[in-house]
Amino acid sequence: MHGPDINKFYGVKKNWSTEDKYELVCQVLAGESLRSVAIAAGINSGLLYQWVHKYKTLGYNGLINKPKGRRPKDSDMKVTKNISPRQLNESEYEELIRLRAENAYIKAENEVIKKEIALREEKEAARLKAKKQRLSKHSESKDIN
Structure with missing residues (x-):
């Protein structure tokens, strides 16, 4: 894919599955040039290089998509099901009145x-x-x- 055909992928952001990444990495490891595999897939050769490097260092797990961004905070005040209040015994009721x-x-x-x-x-x-x-x-x- 050369010339004007190369631009058909420009601006298209594809979420690559782990299997797709693995296939492209295998092509590079089998001896095809990194650049030709990247052009055929319509991706930047730098991205493919990163996938190959991750595969070499971390194995197949390095190709797994990880969620981006900051992890959400664990909320202490999680919304729970409506729990009906139980009857208070006498000492609890007295303590409630005292605390109020x-x-x-x-x-x-x-x-x-x-x-x-x-x-x-x-x-x-x-x-x-x-x-x-x-x-x-x-x-x-x-x-x-």
Whole structure:
């Protein structure tokens, strides 16, 4: 395949099966030139060279297509079938009530802390503003003299 016929494969991306790769590699190992086998198959000779190299180093398993890209993260929160909740025994129910009350207390405590921080920031901003105004008044009085 030479001349204009070579362009018929250009831009066509084919997923080569392991068997197809193996057949092409065997042709090269049997003595055919790498370039002529690549041209006949319509692939880049560099790609065929990679397949031959992988076959020589890893054997047939080197020709197996591997998934590309990053492996997906194993999710800790996998979606499972809807499981109906079981009845809680008395101690579990009491613990649930205690934990809910503790959770509500901690949330309220957290809100109080946030309010305190906001008030401190407000006071600090007001203090800095007053200081800035005093300094600007002081510099104005110097300019007049």
